[in-house]
Amino acid sequence: AQTVTQSQPEMSVQEAETVTLSCTYDTSESNYYLFWYKQPPSRQMILVIRQEAYKQQNATENRFSVNFQKAAKSFSLKISDSQLGDTAMYFCATSTGNQFYFGTGTSLTVIP
Amino acid sequence: DGGITQSPKYLFRKEGQNVTLSCEQNLNHDAMYWYRQDPGQGLRLIYYSQIVNDFQKGDIAEGYSVSREKKESFPLTVTSAQKNPTAFYLCASSIVPAYQPQHFGDGTRLSIL
Numbered sequence: 001a002q003t004v005t006q007s008q009p010e011m012s013v014q015e016a017e018t019v020t021l022s023c024t025y026d027t028s029e030s031n032y033y034l035f036w037y038k039q040p041p042s043r044q045m046i047l048v049i050r051q052e053a054y055k056q057q058n059a060t061e062n063r064f065s066v067n068f069q070k071a072a073k074s075f076s077l078k079i080s081d082s083q084l085g086d087t088a089m090y091f092c093a094t095s096t097g098n099q100f101y102f103g104t105g106t107s108l109t110v111i112p
Numbered sequence: 113d114g115g116i117t118q119s120p121k122y123l124f125r126k127e128g129q130n131v132t133l134s135c136e137q138n139l140n141h142d143a144m145y146w147y148r149q150d151p152g153q154g155l156r157l158i159y160y161s162q163i164v165n166d167f168q169k170g171d172i173a174e175g176y177s178v179s180r181e182k183k184e185s186f187p188l189t190v191t192s193a194q195k196n197p198t199a200f201y202l203c204a205s206s207i208v209p210a211y212q213p214q215h216f217g218d219g220t221r222l223s224i225l
Contacts, residue, residue, distance in 0.1 A: 009152070033211045045202065045216035052211075091154060097209030098162070099170070100145070104154040 002027045004092050006103035013082045014111050020067075021077045021106045023092030032096045034068065034075045039105075040088040048090070051075065082110045114139045118203050118217035124225045125190065125197060133188045133220045135203035141215070142208040144186035148172060149200040149219075158201075161186055162208050190222060198223050 003026045013019035025034070036048040051059045051068050058066050063080045079086055087110045092103040116137045125131045137144065143162045147155040157170030161180040175194025180186055186205075190197045200221050204214040 006154075035213055043200065043219050045204075045214075047213045050213055095211060097211055099157060099160060100204075100206075100214055102147075102155040104152060 002029075002032075002094050002096065002101040004094055004101050004103035006090075006092055006106050008106045009104070010107045010109075012109040012111055013079075015082055015084060017082055018078060018080045019082055019108065021079075021090050021092075021108065023075045023077070023103055025073050025075065025092070025094050025101075027073070027094060027096065029096045032094055034066075035093040035095070035100075036064070036066070036075075036077045037091045037093060037102075038086075038088045039091065040085075045091075049077065079108075084110050084112060086110050116203055116205055116215055116217035118201075118220050120220060121218070123220055123222045125222060126225050128192045130189055130191050131197075131222070133190070133201055133203075133222070135186045135188065135217060136184055137186075137203075137205045137215070138184060139205055139215060140183075141205035142183070143206045144180070145204040145206075145214065146170075146176075146178065146186070146188045147202045147204065149202060155202065158188065 005024045032053045034051040038046045038048050049061045049064050065078045067076045089105045091105045094101050119134045145160040146158040156172050159178040161167035177189045202219045203217040206214045
């Protein structure tokens with residue numbers, strides 16, 4: 001089984017500033033995918049960004065980017081120009097093709 | 113629009129009662145999943161199914177049962193054997209293999225009366 005660790009239960013950031021959420025994982029698979037999901041107070045799970053493990057280039061989606069360090073099994077999420085709507089729980093997840101494995105989440109609060 | 117529909121949004125269970133949570137998808141996905149979400153514990157996998165008439169236990173399957181008679185439907189029954197059922201339940205689907213992102217329903221909040 002795979003494990004996903006998010007070591008920051010809670011974080012806060014000033015509006016318009018940049019914040020980085022950490023995620024490490026453990027897997028013996030050679031091919032896998034990594035995801036960041038956002039869960040706002042509405043509790044809807046929303047995909048933020050996806051990274052293929054075989055790609056060295058870090059994925060980017062507008063203000064969201066990742067720092068993927070395959071050897072270190074690290075997959076952090078950087079949010080630039082933080083907005084009030086970014087306030088949410090953020091979950092890191094991995095998939096080998098059969099199952100998804102989720103971390104325990106980081107609660108991010110954007111302060112006006 | 114394609115998506116996943118979970119019902120009901122809120123559900124209450126009496127002691128000794130079985131309750132069934134509905135999950136329907138029209139995304140034509142082969143795989144469907146049930147997760148339980150408790151505060152501070154993230155999402156834990158209860159059951160998943162990658163094809164009709166077949167399903168696999170996840171990490172916390174005890175006290176739960178599922179069926180997959182149709183591709184579109186994956187209902188979850190919380191049995192009386194589940195002693196602590198109060199939680200938020202999320203249903204998800206994906207293509208197989210699950211390298212593409214999962215799509216989630218809006219969830220069902222189950223509480224004990």
